[in-house]
Amino acid sequence: MDSRMNIRIQGLKKFEKIKIVLETSRFYNINAPMNWSNNTFWQSEAVFLSDSKGMVSLKNSPSIGGDYMGIRDMGLFETLKAVSIVNKKHIKDLKDLPLNDVVSYKITVLSDGKLLAKTNFNRFYKNYNINYVDILRDSWQGRLFYDDKSKKPAIIVLSGSEGGIEKAQNIAMTLSNHDFVTLAISYFGMNNQKSSLDRIPLENIEEALKYLQKLTFVDSARIGIYGRSKGAEYGLMSLTKYDYIKCAVLNSPSDRVYEGLKGKRNSKHSSWTYGGREIPYKPFKIREFIMDILMKKSNIDDSGVMNVENVICLLLLIASTKDEIWDSYNASINIMKKAKSYEKSIVLTTTLGHMNTVPYLPNPRYEKYRTDKIYYEAALSWENTLHWFINYLT
Secondary structure, eight states: OOSOOOOEEOSOOTTOEEEEEEEEEEOOOTTSOTTBOTTOEEEEEEEEEOOTTSOEETTTSOBOEESOOBOOTTHHHHTOEEEEOOBOOOOOOGGGOOOOOEEEEEEEEEETTEEEEEEEEEEESSOTTOEEEEEEOSSOEEEEEEOTTSOEEEEEEEOOTTOSSHHHHHHHHHHHTTTOEEEEEEOSSSTTSOSSSSSEETHHHHHHHHHHHTOTTEEEEEEEEEEETHHHHHHHHHHTTOTTOOEEEEESOOSBOBEEEETTEEEEEESEEETTEEOOOBOOOHHHHHHHHHHTSOOOOOTTBOOGGGOOSEEEEEEETTOSSSOHHHHHHHHHHHOOOSSEEEEEESSSOSOOOSSSSOOGGGGGGOOHHHHHHHHHHHHHHHHHHHHHHO
């Protein structure tokens, strides 16, 4: 799913105008709302003019109409729109949760409304040779993706405040294709777990690390962590306590601990605990939050700020100057100034906001702001993520 591909149509008339339509109703989209089913129907289209050889190649031919304009080889995938939304119930039992590892597409070529060609194809979050196993612990659950033919580095994957393991597992599967053992973790929201993001033990990460270190096909000296949104906050907090994580990528991070949640309300407790005690946190104040948005700056105080001076692992941060959830931009600057990592870097996006995951996917969150730059920044962020782990774990 994170590989580019070219779509080429041959045997057309010279300088013939055609429409290409891409459709799918078997599609797990990480960027879609949690209650949208994989059976939601998605569609995109673009118009092209064939060349002097009767050919259209999305890698080289510009779209002259439809859902995007110009040359974008992955444009049809990035501009898919949810035409008919099918809702689903949240699955809380890990054994009942599907992998969602295959996406099935149909592509159709039309000229003046006449069907010229059609075909079906699949794209994959997980390569066929990658195995998986479910893990159940007292306060965390995981899904491990692995190829046990040789020792490999490992990556713990933490998703955000949506809870469960769905988004984390698809990020983990995508990373596993690049020769990593990956462990997607649910830290709340599944059966036998806390139902809300409230006082989650930091020891979950320690247990996951120890679990990976004992696996014969994991190189225990090469373990990394990937966290997104609240998962980035959770991941950074773990880096202040555990110094045997070699490298980390934190996507849309915070430099402080925020108040937990009880459903959609603030919990009046910390998001995290350590040694049975709540980690100091910044309380949520609606007036302050609204003023921060209106003034486009963060209220500066020290409540909940993490002691990131203890962080020594190789650290990549992905932050947006347009983050609509919290100020990941200034948080990242603060982290970079304080962390003791001998190799550290920030990837900045200036159009794409807080929801930044795997590339070449439509992003309904930014539908009315859709520009080529959003999709360029998503691809750039992911390329940097891969390069960081490949450079420093392999």
